[in-house]
Amino acid sequence: MGQSHNSAFSTDDLPKTVARTFSQGSSPMSMDFHPRQQTLLLVGTNVGDIALWEVGSRERLFLRNFKVWDLGACSMPLQASLVKDPSVVVNRIIWNPDGSLFGVAYSRHIVQIYAYHGGDDVRQHLEIDAHVGGVNDLAFSHPNKQLCVVTCGDDKTIKVWDAATGAKQYTFEGHEAPVYSVCPHYKENIQFIFSTALDGKIKAWLYDNLGSRVDYDAPGHWCTTMAYSADGSRLFSCGTSKDGESYIVEWNESEGAVKRTYLGFRKRSAGVVQFDTTKNRFLAAGDEFVIKIWDMDNVNLLTTMDAEGGLPASPRIRFNKEGTLLAVSANDNAIKVLATTDGLRLLRTFENRSFDASRAASEAVSKPSINPISAAAAAAATSAGHADIGASVVSISGMQMTSQKFGNSLISDGAQCRTMRLPDSIRSSKISRLIYTNTGTAILGLASNAVHFLWKWQRNERNSSGKATANVPPTLWQPSSGILMTNDIADVNPEECVPCFALSKNDSYVISASGGKISLFNMMTFKFSSGADAQICVWNSDGWEKQKSRFLQIPAGRNPAALSDTRVQFRQDHMQFLVVHETQLAIYETTKLECLKQWVPRESSAPISHATLSCDSQLVYASFLDATVCIFGAANLRLRCRINPTAYLPANVSASIHPLVIAAHPQEPNQFALGLTDGGVHVFEPLESEGKWVDHLYKKWRRIQR
Incomplete structure (x- = not known):
C-alpha cells in the first residue's frame, strides 16, 4: 500500500487486500461485476474470449471463444474482414442494470448480447452487425422505459438498438473521428448520451434525430471515457493523449467546463489509462504499474496500491457495486481481486455456503454398488x-x-x-473406442474384435441439420x-x-x-x-526435455488394477x-x-x-x-x-x-x-x-x- 496523503483516510474504505488471483488464459481488456450478485465477474480478453467468474468460490462458470453466430446474416465487409484477419478483441463487456443480460462489443463490427439465467446458465440472445470497423464501446440505457443497447464505432456513429429484438432505433452522426466511448445517463427526467471521439470532442445527444446538443473539448484530445458517480450527481472523465499525457477531471455539466483537475500523473503513461468510481467518494485509475486513488473532493493523489506487484503499466480496473471488491488485470494473463474488510467477509461467507452446498449435493448423489x-x-x-x-x-x-x-x-x-x-445389425463385441466425426454428422466406433462401425445421420425433414x-x-x-x-x-x-x-x-x-x-x-x-x-x-529434438512430472494421488483404501x-x-x-x-x-x-x-x-x-x-x-x-x-x-x-x-x-x-x-x-x-x-x-x-x-x-x- 502506498502512502496516504489524508490523515482522515481509513484504509478499510478501500479494497487493498489481494483475496483472489485467477489465470484467465489471455489478457483481460474489459471487466464488469454483476449489479446484484456482487461476486460474479465478467471478463473479455484480447483474443475475443469471454468468461464469467464466481470470485467467491474461485470457479470459472463460463468460457466462450469468439464465434460469429450467423455468418450468413453478416455484412460482406465483415465476412471479408474475418477472412483476411480472424483475430478479434473484446473492447467492452458489461451487464445490463438488473444483470439479466450482458453485452460484448468486439473490434470487428459485431455486438453480441447474452441472456443470463443464474449459475453457469448463459444463452445467446442477440447478435448485431453494428458498425463498419470496430465497435469501441457498449452501454445499456432505458429511454422511454424501454431497455436499449447503445454502441459506438470506427464509422464515427453512435447507434441505439432495441435490447429485446435488435431493431435499430436511432443513428447519431456528427463526430468527425471514430467514436471511442459512450455514457448514457438521465437527469431531471431527461435521457441523453455523452459520446467521446478520438479527436477529443465530447458531444451529447437526446433520443431524437436533431443532432448533438453540446460540443466540448476533452483534455488530452484523444482516448477519453466518461462516468458518473454512483448517485448520478457528478460527472468525471479520464483520458490519455497520443503523447501519453493522462488526465482525470470533474465536469460542470451546465457550463460544459472542467470543474476540477486531479493531480498525480507524473510520467507519461505507457498506455491508455482506465478509470472507475466507487461509493460516491473515490476515483481510481491504473497507471505506472499501480492503482492510483483520489478522493473526489481533493485534487491531490490520496494513495496508491500495487496489489502485491505484478501489474502491467496501465492495468484495467473495475469495482463491484458496493465498492468492496476491485478487479485488476495483472501480468501473465492474470486477474487479481482486491477486497475491503467487508469484501473479505463476503468472500468467506460465500466459501462457507459453497462448501455446505457442495457437500450436501455430493452426499445426495451416492451411486449404487455393482x-x-x-x-x-x-x-x-x-x-x-x-x-x-x-x-x-x-x-x-x-x-x-x-x-x-x-x-x-x-x-x-x-x-x-x-x-x-x-x-x-452386425453383432459385435464390446466397443473399445468411440468418436464423433469432426462435422458432427456421424459416429465411428472400434470394437474389441478390430472391426469399425460407422453410423451416419442423413439430412431430411426430421433432421434438417443432418x-x-x-x-x-x-x-x-x-x-x-x-x-x-x-x-x-x-x-x-x-x-x-x-x-x-x-x-x-x-x-x-x-x-x-x-x-x-x-x-x-x-x-x-x-x-x-x-x-x-x-x-x-x-524422435529426439534439440531442447526437448521433461519439465515436470507428478504421480496421481490414489485415494486411501483404493487398489486400482495394475494396468x-x-x-x-x-x-x-x-x-x-x-x-x-x-x-x-x-x-x-x-x-x-x-x-x-x-x-x-x-x-x-x-x-x-x-x-x-x-x-x-x-x-x-x-x-x-x-x-x-x-x-x-x-x-x-x-x-x-x-x-x-x-x-x-x-x-x-x-x-x-x-x-x-x-x-x-x-x-x-x-x-x-x-x-x-x-x-x-x-x-x-x-x-x-x-x-x-x-x-x-x-x-x-x-x-x-x-
Whole structure:
C-alpha cells in the first residue's frame, strides 16, 4: 500500500487486500461485476474470449471463444474482414442494470448480447452487425422505459438498438473521428448520451434525430471515457493523449467546463489509462504499474496500491457495486481481486455456503454398488436415489432448504432425457473406442474384435441439420462390397491390447490399430490404404526435455488394477487439463501440474470406466462400471446430473453390460455417446424443454442465495 496523503483516510474504505488471483488464459481488456450478485465477474480478453467468474468460490462458470453466430446474416465487409484477419478483441463487456443480460462489443463490427439465467446458465440472445470497423464501446440505457443497447464505432456513429429484438432505433452522426466511448445517463427526467471521439470532442445527444446538443473539448484530445458517480450527481472523465499525457477531471455539466483537475500523473503513461468510481467518494485509475486513488473532493493523489506487484503499466480496473471488491488485470494473463474488510467477509461467507452446498449435493448423489439390474433392483435404486436427495439439507444463511426430487439431478427413466441405441445389425463385441466425426454428422466406433462401425445421420425433414441427434436414428453405413473395415490382428490377442484411432480433419481418413499393424482407411470406401509395423518411435529434438512430472494421488483404501489407464485431455484454454483414472477425476493446472479440483467416488461405488470433456470444456461426462453416467461441471467437478442404468438399459440386462468409452459431440456441448460392452452405442441429449443438463438442486440453492 502506498502512502496516504489524508490523515482522515481509513484504509478499510478501500479494497487493498489481494483475496483472489485467477489465470484467465489471455489478457483481460474489459471487466464488469454483476449489479446484484456482487461476486460474479465478467471478463473479455484480447483474443475475443469471454468468461464469467464466481470470485467467491474461485470457479470459472463460463468460457466462450469468439464465434460469429450467423455468418450468413453478416455484412460482406465483415465476412471479408474475418477472412483476411480472424483475430478479434473484446473492447467492452458489461451487464445490463438488473444483470439479466450482458453485452460484448468486439473490434470487428459485431455486438453480441447474452441472456443470463443464474449459475453457469448463459444463452445467446442477440447478435448485431453494428458498425463498419470496430465497435469501441457498449452501454445499456432505458429511454422511454424501454431497455436499449447503445454502441459506438470506427464509422464515427453512435447507434441505439432495441435490447429485446435488435431493431435499430436511432443513428447519431456528427463526430468527425471514430467514436471511442459512450455514457448514457438521465437527469431531471431527461435521457441523453455523452459520446467521446478520438479527436477529443465530447458531444451529447437526446433520443431524437436533431443532432448533438453540446460540443466540448476533452483534455488530452484523444482516448477519453466518461462516468458518473454512483448517485448520478457528478460527472468525471479520464483520458490519455497520443503523447501519453493522462488526465482525470470533474465536469460542470451546465457550463460544459472542467470543474476540477486531479493531480498525480507524473510520467507519461505507457498506455491508455482506465478509470472507475466507487461509493460516491473515490476515483481510481491504473497507471505506472499501480492503482492510483483520489478522493473526489481533493485534487491531490490520496494513495496508491500495487496489489502485491505484478501489474502491467496501465492495468484495467473495475469495482463491484458496493465498492468492496476491485478487479485488476495483472501480468501473465492474470486477474487479481482486491477486497475491503467487508469484501473479505463476503468472500468467506460465500466459501462457507459453497462448501455446505457442495457437500450436501455430493452426499445426495451416492451411486449404487455393482449388482444385476433387475426390475426390483431398478425400482430400489430409483427409490433409494430419490430418498437420498429428499433427505439432504443445505444450510444457507440460517435457512434450511430440504431438497425434494430435483428433475434432471437424478435420471432413472428414459422419459427424463433423450436417449437412443444406434442400430447394430452386425453383432459385435464390446466397443473399445468411440468418436464423433469432426462435422458432427456421424459416429465411428472400434470394437474389441478390430472391426469399425460407422453410423451416419442423413439430412431430411426430421433432421434438417443432418447432425447427430437422439431424435432420429442414423444409418449403419456399410460399403456395397460388404467388406468390413477391420484392423490387422494377426498373431495378436486384441483383448490384451490397447486399441486406438484418429480421424483426419476433413473426416476422409481414419488411422487405426488394434495391437497389430497400423491401418489407414478411406472413410468413403472403407478400403485399406496402407500399413506399418506396430512400432511407436520417439524422435529426439534439440531442447526437448521433461519439465515436470507428478504421480496421481490414489485415494486411501483404493487398489486400482495394475494396468489401469490414466487419460488426460486439455480444456479449450490449454491452461488446465482433465485427468481420468478409475479412482478419480481431477483438474490440473498445466504448467505447474498442481491439482486444482478432485472428485473421488465413494468406496462402495463402481470405478470410473471413461470420461471426456464436452466440446466447450464446460462439462465432464463420466461413465462407471455399474453402467451409471454422471455429468459434472468442469470448473469445479460439482456433480450436476446422474443417469442411472434404468434410463437406457432394459431391466433384465446382465450386470456385465456397462459403458467402456464415452465421446462428446464436437459442436453440441450437451450431447454425448456411450460405447458398451455388448457392442451397443447409445446417444444422449437432455430434454428439449431443458436444453441442457440441469442441476436443479444447485439452481434452487443459487436462487435462494440471491
